[in-house]
Amino acid sequence: GEDVEQSLFLSVREGDSSVINCTYTDSSSTYLYWYKQEPGAGLQLLTYIFSNMDMKQDQRLTVLLNKKDKHLSLRIADTQTGDSAIYFCAERDDYKLSFGAGTTVTVRA
Amino acid sequence: EAGVAQSPRYKIIEKRQSVAFWCNPISGHATLYWYQQILGQGPKLLIQFQNNGVVDDSQLPKDRFSAERLKGVDSTLKIQPAKLEDSAVYLCASTNTDTQYFGPGTRLTVL
Numbered sequence: 001g002e003d004v005e006q007s008l009f010l011s012v013r014e015g016d017s018s019v020i021n022c023t024y025t026d027s028s029s030t031y032l033y034w035y036k037q038e039p040g041a042g043l044q045l046l047t048y049i050f051s052n053m054d055m056k057q058d059q060r061l062t063v064l065l066n067k068k069d070k071h072l073s074l075r076i077a078d079t080q081t082g083d084s085a086i087y088f089c090a091e092r093d094d095y096k097l098s099f100g101a102g103t104t105v106t107v108r109a
Numbered sequence: 110e111a112g113v114a115q116s117p118r119y120k121i122i123e124k125r126q127s128v129a130f131w132c133n134p135i136s137g138h139a140t141l142y143w144y145q146q147i148l149g150q151g152p153k154l155l156i157q158f159q160n161n162g163v164v165d166d167s168q169l170p171k172d173r174f175s176a177e178r179l180k181g182v183d184s185t186l187k188i189q190p191a192k193l194e195d196s197a198v199y200l201c202a203s204t205n206t207d208t209q210y211f212g213p214g215t216r217l218t219v220l
Contacts, residue, residue: 035211042214045208090151096165
């Protein structure tokens with residue numbers, strides 16, 4: 001966890017876009033992931049990006065990767081109340097995943 | 110396709126007692142992981158299996174934690190004896206490709 005950092009909290013109004021940021025330290029990371037965790041549940045894979053890509057879009061989700069700065073972001077368009085959860089960024093080096101501490105996203109009406 | 114199954118979902122024990130968790134990975138997934146997630150933190154890898162062999166157990170506190178995957182499918186994680194600081198959610202994940210799929214976890218409370 002200490003190799004991956006995220007801001008702890010984000011509050012967003014319903015219908016607005018959310019942007020969750022993440023920085024990592026391992027330049028040899030092959031894949032970077034975003035997982036979502038709802039209360040009492042396991043981690044649900046949202047999306048991932050290969051390290052040679054800059055951007056990946058999947059419906060309401062857009063992932064941006066700045067490999068030079070080791071910065072990853074997740075943008076959620078048209079944020080809904082069901083998007084309230086903890087979002088984890090994770091980097092993969094070889095077979096191991098290292099997770100950040102998670103960003104708690106609260107969607108307010 | 111059925112997901113990763115874990116049981117029990119919740120367990121409360123007193124310190125110095127023993128506890129075991131069970132995981133059934135997604136069918137056909139050769140690789141299985143156990144993670145510990147302490148409240149307010151991200152998951153931390155405890156052990157990784159490839160089929161029935163251990164690939165990485167460098168973060169497993171071997172004086173009290175043990176895990177096995179005898180037939181290369183189901184796995185059990187045991188803690189003996191438990192300490193207060195073992196209170197956490199224990200997550201099992203499996204994969205056959207580049208993506209790990211997680212179970213719902215077992216929430217352990219040690220009193």
